[in-house]
Amino acid sequence: MVAGEASGDLLAGLLLQGMRGRWPDLTSFGIGGPAMEGQGFEAWWPSSKLAVRGYVEVLKHYREIIGIRTALRDRLLADPPDVFIGVDAPDFNLDLEADLKARGGKVVHFVCPSIWAWRGKRVEKIRRSCDHVLCIFPFEPELLAKHGIPATYVGHPLANVIPKEPDKDAARVRLGLPPDAEVVTLLPGSRVSEVASLAGRFLQAAELLQRARPQLHFVVPAVPGLRPRIEAAARTAGGLRNLRIVDGHSHAALAACDVALVASGTATLEAALFQRPMVIAYHMNWLTYALMQPRRLQPWIGLPNILCGEFVVPELLQANANPESLAAALLEWFEAPARMVAVREKFRTLHTLLERDTSQRAADAIEKVLSR
Template identity: 40%
Template sequence: MTLVYLVAGEASGDVLGSRLMTALRAVRPDITFAGVAGPRMMAGGMDSLFPMSDLAVMGLVEILPRIRTLRRRMLSVVDDIAARRPDVVVTVDSPGFGLHVLKRIAPLGIKRVQYVAPQVWAWREHRIKTFPGRWDELLCLLPFEEAYFARHNLAARFVGHPVVQSGADRGNAARFRERHGLAADAPVLVLMPGSRRSEVPRLLPVFAETMALLAAKVPGITPVIPVSHAVADTVQQAAASWPVRPIIVTDLDDKHDAYAAAAAALTKSGTSTLELALAGVPMAVTYRVNPVSAFMARRMIRVPHVAMVNLLAGRLAVPELLQADCNPETLAATVLSLLRDPAKVAAQRKAFGEVIASLRPAGGNPADMAAAAVLALLPG
């Protein structure tokens, strides 16, 4: 049996990993999988060495208390790879963890793939000097990354962004409203606080106060919070005391239906901005981290925008409300402007079309493109 060892570190990597598993099996049914998996990958038949949630942490300061745990987990992955001797190791997203694993297993002579490029083009570019020899294939999600790494003499391949096959644009608004007992004219506001336990508590209190302000000005406005299973309990407990009780969604189809019903969204930065763009949901991006992390990040970030949709559009297509601007008054005012200004909505949707077009690979869907790159490294 051909063994592919996958290591996913957070919810986005779990989605990528599960689609990669499906695409690989479609071509090579003999492939088996081992490694670190989230719920989607586990539903596909893969056991996990330990809970993937152990690796889901973000922030320069937030990571410090977890360093010893992360190190132990890294060493357990390396030991497991050495014992199993897989045909290829694919670290999916979470390059901070994955690239350390790939470096450690280099002496084993196993083929190595990093799926999702480290964003050194955005910050801490000096790290690129440590990358030679880390991988046999670097699979990139963003169209400019292949050329960027080529300029540094590093092999890289653009395989397309998984958002284009996510189904986020195929939701059913009427179904969502019927399922949750919403009137046809009730404004729906999607709130996306993130998928990590370390980030959700920073945005939820701000969202709660924002909803209190909006409820006084927009009759019937209904917040909807799509979350991963990893943080669903945390969100449920926090939202129990909200002045406007949100609908909490964990099912993927229900999330896409919520997008179809939404008039606007407030989202943390990241892949969620691209999902919303694909679905055509007007949005503002907001984020809040530890002040020390924010100070350090501002000194290191080399790109003009934080939101991926803005970075790809090459302009401030959607508002970025970060740190001090991540406050209830500013968020509420921004949402109101999206609800009341059709011109702003039209401008955003025009930018969304450009962004999504740039993320589609020429040779097929992203999962199949990534699978083809992995298959090329396998024996037989």
């Protein structure tokens, strides 16, 4: 298995949990993180090595990433596993999967690359690389079938682990937050490049927001290893009171908050499953953004908006992701309680749509691939 970054590790850990229920003697190895290791996974390299996003950003780590992929490919070709499962990370996994499949290996890809959002031509590479795709969104198997790619909708694993009625009071006790306070959770990303670009903007926005609502409390769940960067950004922002930076606990932080400011990515879907109003933001290298823009196929980048087919929550990108605009967008939520109720209802419906027995469905699909 190969999972890149924290979100892929989380999904793969949930998948492994179900697979071990089907195959108690399962052994798994490759590239992964702590959630996978908690399921007995042997990580030859940590998933953090692949946690790079964007064309320009990847160039800085290109030689190391290609070296890891070559070494992993050679090792797997020399001693083939029963099945290879690439978890997201399509830029890394699809080429590796194509090499393994060409040599007779059985390949499953978990999380359909977002060909419906951008880079639609990638579908040809998916067909060459995979025996089967496990899809986390219900419309994807039909789209892949049009291109001759076998796929199964397995639901989104997070919809099974995030409660439909989050316990805000318990989460606040766990994080040491006042039960009656207004709380904003800040999620500036899980990659070094994201935190470097967004943490300062998010914390400056928090300081501006606190001027308008002085009693606000703020929580920032820090990915392991990135806390010092967030703390440095907090010192630079200055003047921010009632700030808690915690190690991990992103789900508790989302359960505890009233509104969230979230970097575009899987965390936006987590926030939606916790039924939290949010502002989605992103900022990347200008050249990366310029290269990606022409390949976008939809007006939205945030998963909640894509799945709902409308701008349910605001998205602020690039120059618009400035502290003043972020603070203003967050303040609008607090000033519109009826809007907050309406978006929670939309997100509750979305939760039901994504909730399936993911472990069972995924294991069934993998078993069929193994039996061919």
